Amino acid sequence: RTGGFFSFRMKVRSGPLILQASYWADERQRLFHILIDGVRIASQTLKPDKPVFFEVDYPIPEALTRDKESVEVRFEPEPGNTAGPVFACRMFAPADTRI
Numbered sequence: 211r212t213g214g215f216f217s218f219r220m221k222v223r224s225g226p227l228i229l230q231a232s233y234w235a236d237e238r239q240r241l242f243h244i245l246i247d248g249v250r251i252a253s254q255t256l257k258p259d260k261p262v263f264f265e266v267d268y269p270i271p272e273a274l275t276r277d278k279e280s281v282e283v284r285f286e287p288e289p290g291n292t293a294g295p296v297f298a299c300r301m302f303a304p305a306d307t308r309i
Contacts, residue, residue: 242293
């Protein structure tokens with residue numbers, strides 16, 4: 211909730227990557243931000259107007275993963291909100307790039 215957050219580390223490689231989050235939206239409206247190593251990459255609003263479970267892809271700027279083995283992924287609520295609920299996160303390379 212306000213002033214709180216949750217975070218975790220994920221393995222990465224250099225190059226373009228996408229963070230995919232699976233959400234549950236069948237609840238009250240929420241607004242939160244997604245940060246990679248302290249840099250905001252997206253803001254997300256959840257409303258009870260989507261399918262109960264859905265996924266969102268967030269492109270990660272290459273500068274945030276360059277020469278790193280892992281990054282901190284952090285979900286931080288806007289004041290008066292709660293972050294999530296997040297049911298899964300995964301990191302992958304876009305389909306048009308080679309690993």
